Amino acid sequence: MSDSPRPGPGYDAADLADIPGTTIFTTASSRRAYQLHRFCMSLMKAENRAAFKADEGAYLDRFAMTPEQRQGVVDRDFNRLIGLGGNIYFLVKISNTDGWSVQRAVGTMAGMSGDDYAAMMVAGGRSPVGNRSIKGAH
Amino acid sequence: MSDSPRPGPGYDAADLADIPGTTIFTTASSRRAYQLHRFCMSLMKAENRAAFKADEGAYLDRFAMTPEQRQGVVDRDFNRLIGLGGNIYFLVKISNTDGWSVQRAVGTMAGMSGDDYAAMMVAGGRSPVGNRSIKGAH
Amino acid sequence: MARITAGVGTSHVPAIGAAIDLGKSAEPYWAPVFAGYDWSRAWEHEAKPDVVILVFNDHATSLMLEVVPTFDIGCADSYTPADEGWGARPVPVVEGHAEFAAHIAESLIIDEFDMTILNEMEVDHGMTVPLSLLFGSVERWPVRVVPVMVNVTQFPPPSGDRCYRLGEAIARAVASFPEDLNVQIWGTGGMSHQLQGPRAGLINREFDTAFLDRLADDPAALRKITHYEYLREAGSEGIELIMWLIMRGALGHDPVVRHRFYHVPASNTAVGHIVLEAA
Amino acid sequence: MARITAGVGTSHVPAIGAAIDLGKSAEPYWAPVFAGYDWSRAWEHEAKPDVVILVFNDHATSLMLEVVPTFDIGCADSYTPADEGWGARPVPVVEGHAEFAAHIAESLIIDEFDMTILNEMEVDHGMTVPLSLLFGSVERWPVRVVPVMVNVTQFPPPSGDRCYRLGEAIARAVASFPEDLNVQIWGTGGMSHQLQGPRAGLINREFDTAFLDRLADDPAALRKITHYEYLREAGSEGIELIMWLIMRGALGHDPVVRHRFYHVPASNTAVGHIVLEAA
Numbered sequence: 054m055s056d057s058p059r060p061g062p063g064y065d066a067a068d069l070a071d072i073p074g075t076t077i078f079t080t081a082s083s084r085r086a087y088q089l090h091r092f093c094m095s096l097m098k099a100e101n102r103a104a105f106k107a108d109e110g111a112y113l114d115r116f117a118m119t120p121e122q123r124q125g126v127v128d129r130d131f132n133r134l135i136g137l138g139g140n141i142y143f144l145v146k147i148s149n150t151d152g153w154s155v156q157r158a159v160g161t162m163a164g165m166s167g168d169d170y171a172a173m174m175v176a177g178g179r180s181p182v183g184n185r186s187i188k189g190a191h
Numbered sequence: 192m193s194d195s196p197r198p199g200p201g202y203d204a205a206d207l208a209d210i211p212g213t214t215i216f217t218t219a220s221s222r223r224a225y226q227l228h229r230f231c232m233s234l235m236k237a238e239n240r241a242a243f244k245a246d247e248g249a250y251l252d253r254f255a256m257t258p259e260q261r262q263g264v265v266d267r268d269f270n271r272l273i274g275l276g277g278n279i280y281f282l283v284k285i286s287n288t289d290g291w292s293v294q295r296a297v298g299t300m301a302g303m304s305g306d307d308y309a310a311m312m313v314a315g316g317r318s319p320v321g322n323r324s325i326k327g328a329h
Numbered sequence: 330m331a332r333i334t335a336g337v338g339t340s341h342v343p344a345i346g347a348a349i350d351l352g353k354s355a356e357p358y359w360a361p362v363f364a365g366y367d368w369s370r371a372w373e374h375e376a377k378p379d380v381v382i383l384v385f386n387d388h389a390t391s392l393m394l395e396v397v398p399t400f401d402i403g404c405a406d407s408y409t410p411a412d413e414g415w416g417a418r419p420v421p422v423v424e425g426h427a428e429f430a431a432h433i434a435e436s437l438i439i440d441e442f443d444m445t446i447l448n449e450m451e452v453d454h455g456m457t458v459p460l461s462l463l464f465g466s467v468e469r470w471p472v473r474v475v476p477v478m479v480n481v482t483q484f485p486p487p488s489g490d491r492c493y494r495l496g497e498a499i500a501r502a503v504a505s506f507p508e509d510l511n512v513q514i515w516g517t518g519g520m521s522h523q524l525q526g527p528r529a530g531l532i533n534r535e536f537d538t539a540f541l542d543r544l545a546d547d548p549a550a551l552r553k554i555t556h557y558e559y560l561r562e563a564g565s566e567g568i569e570l571i572m573w574l575i576m577r578g579a580l581g582h583d584p585v586v587r588h589r590f591y592h593v594p595a596s597n598t599a600v601g602h603i604v605l606e607a608a
Numbered sequence: 609m610a611r612i613t614a615g616v617g618t619s620h621v622p623a624i625g626a627a628i629d630l631g632k633s634a635e636p637y638w639a640p641v642f643a644g645y646d647w648s649r650a651w652e653h654e655a656k657p658d659v660v661i662l663v664f665n666d667h668a669t670s671l672m673l674e675v676v677p678t679f680d681i682g683c684a685d686s687y688t689p690a691d692e693g694w695g696a697r698p699v700p701v702v703e704g705h706a707e708f709a710a711h712i713a714e715s716l717i718i719d720e721f722d723m724t725i726l727n728e729m730e731v732d733h734g735m736t737v738p739l740s741l742l743f744g745s746v747e748r749w750p751v752r753v754v755p756v757m758v759n760v761t762q763f764p765p766p767s768g769d770r771c772y773r774l775g776e777a778i779a780r781a782v783a784s785f786p787e788d789l790n791v792q793i794w795g796t797g798g799m800s801h802q803l804q805g806p807r808a809g810l811i812n813r814e815f816d817t818a819f820l821d822r823l824a825d826d827p828a829a830l831r832k833i834t835h836y837e838y839l840r841e842a843g844s845e846g847i848e849l850i851m852w853l854i855m856r857g858a859l860g861h862d863p864v865v866r867h868r869f870y871h872v873p874a875s876n877t878a879v880g881h882i883v884l885e886a887a
């Protein structure tokens with residue numbers, strides 16, 4: 054049908070699901086989390102941050118996100134929000150509003166205390182060994 | 192320096208300036224007319240159209256276009272506005288607001304009465320013969 | 330498996346939408362324009378496409394101010410008709426197919442087309458006039474739409490040849506979507522017209538006729554037409570015809586011409602229309 | 609004639625900007641990070657570029673919600689630092705070079721890169737942190753900037769190889785600009801890091817070191833790295849390194865490594881930095 058060659062991505066799309074503890078943010082995720090992300094981006098204005106801090110529930114009512122996404126925001130459960138389509142570059146606007154460092158926010162997703170996570174990073178970070186493949190466990 | 196072939200546009204950029212009565216809308220035009228175009232797009236809201244109609248001068252004060260562009264809007268001088276960077280797809284929002292048909296608005300640029308322009312179109316439009324090249328006049 | 334069954338080329342003149350919405354379509358000026366689409370409306374009724382990939386250009390409605398993409402694709406669930414300065418057209422909201430659109434977008438990017446994805450947009454006459462022409466006045470559009478937009482206004486647009494290759498890549502994307510979908514692709518805009526300056530009103534029947542003659546069987550000739558040649562021969566807005574080449578590129582070899590129509594004028598524009606069925 | 613004289617690779621960690629703005633750069637945690645840029649700040653002082661083509665990714669600041677471009681270029685007169693949720697960084701507004709940017713944009717589109725042009729945008733740490741690292745705390749940035757943005761977040765991003773070829777096309781665009789300009793190109797982001805999920809905190813010193821080793825002399829090897837390999841080896845945000853390949857592609861054959869620095873960590877990230885002079 055086509056006269057032009059196709060470069061291809063050089064990998065099997067299924068491989069992307071084989072990386073441990075890692076969620077691929079796709080066009081579908083972006084649509085799924087659209088209202089959640091509208092909320093996150095709204096926090097780039099000081100007056101909106103103030104309104105959110107003054108009354109989280111009333112502020113969240115302005116955005117038509119799903120109940121699960123809304124609860125994820127209330128709980129600051131970033132792993133759950135990523136599972137619901139969220140992307141960290143949006144979500145971090147919530148933790149910035151809370152006055153958390155990016156490191157502290159990211160550390161919550163690793164299931165480690167802030168101190169343990171910070172110490173791991175100073176010691177060179179999480180090793181890729183054992184973290185490359187769910188199936189192959191290498 | 193480069194290892195990839197360059198397709199090229201297949202024409203000399205200078206040729207574009209040789210087409211009679213025709214202005215090329217470029218990235219530079221887009222920047223030059225940015226505030227003018229912000230005004231035009233604002234007319235896509237009924238309340239803004241009402242505000243513009245109620246007091247053109249006060250409404251135009253909201254947009255930092257150049258004095259020449261502003262006068263071009265006041266005069267509905269589309270040829271002049273195109274010379275100042277404007278593009279017809281923005282400008283036509285002004286004539287739409289005025290309740291003019293696109294044909295009537297476009298006809299003003301041809302230096303013909305509305306009836307003459309409409310009659311020319313019904314008769315098959317402006318011929319390309321003699322309208323292809325300034326230099327070559329063919 | 331999704332498959333492209335047919336391609337449609339059509340002008341998308343805003344005055345056509347106004348004529349419909351103001352009840353003028355039976356008037357002597359407009360009746361011949363709409364008559365040219367009678368066959369096609371009946372054909373669409375039989376063809377029953379599930380999805381139309383609708384290629385058009387945004388006319389300073391959702392784009393062209395802050396953001397000027399070369400190629401963009403809508404991945405939203407729905408698209409609201411825009412207010413272009415005289416109130417929004419009284420036509421149904423356009424239902425998207427976000428999952429299919431996302432699949433196409435991702436496939437195109439892997440094929441090295443640097444697409445811009447739009448998660449939200451309002452749509453102008455570039456989309457709604459073709460829908461009205463092909464489906465008539467309806468309560469609900471009988472198809473879902475994947476919008477593909479092209480910059481044809483701010484120089485330089487993509488070349489006609491790159492548009493053709495984008496069409497080829499769209500065909501690959503469609504063929505790799507697992508759901509069984511009857512897909513049409515429409516290329517809109519054109520034919521010859523010029524909406525600016527002292528040369529406004531330019532119409533080139535010879536150029537348009539040759540374009541229609543060659544579209545099915547000799548697209549190689551059309552792929553070579555440069556921006557300059559479109560501007561010189563078909564007017565500054567006639568360059569919209571590069572969007573027909575996206576449609577043609579997606580149809581592959583040897584499509585069959587089922588219907589063809591040409592009329593001058595609708596407002597400032599030569600109206601062209603063609604229906605091609607994939608081989 | 610404009611000419612690309614040098615390329616810079618650097619991480620753009622937001623916490624580096626916060627450390628500067630909060631006066632923490634002399635603290636033991638941060639001092640080694642900033643020490644790695646001392647040589648480069650002195651070098652920039654001598655090199656005196658007129659323009660930096662600054663390649664970065666927008667982090668859900670001006671893009672990623674409604675509009676997700678694959679490749680975009682800023683053609684504005686200036687760029688205001690954005691409020692990313694803790695107030696805007698107290699750094700100067702970034703002065704653009706609209707005429708040069710427009711020339712590059714147009715040349716890239718003719719070279720069949722489907723650029724999206726941005727006429728207005730706010731810029732985040734992706735741009736302002738590299739400027740702070742290379743120029744220090746200043747009243748006014750000593751260069752004008754042409755921003756080139758890449759989608760590295762929403763799958764699929766462009767391939768590393770296409771990024772390299774975009775860099776080659778940028779070099780052609782620069783070489784055809786008539787004004788005499790000393791131009792640098794900076795590729796930013798990376799090195800290995802992951803900001804999401806249970807694997808957050810991933811750092812891969814071996815991968816990063818090999819990337820730095822090969823950047824000047826063996827870019828062909830780096831062009832073959834797939835998205836999957838970046839994700840697996842360098843973390844979900846380590847894929848930002850494809851932006852370094854745009855820089856490298858623009859430098860042509862045999863650039864010379866003038867400075868190299870690597871440090872773990874800055875916040876969640878391995879900091880990498882390299883200075884290459886064009887041959």
Ligand SMILES: [Fe+3]
Binds near residue numbers: 388455519
């Ligand atoms: Fe159009």
Ligand SMILES: [Fe+3]
Binds near residue numbers: 620667734797798848
């Ligand atoms: Fe980044």
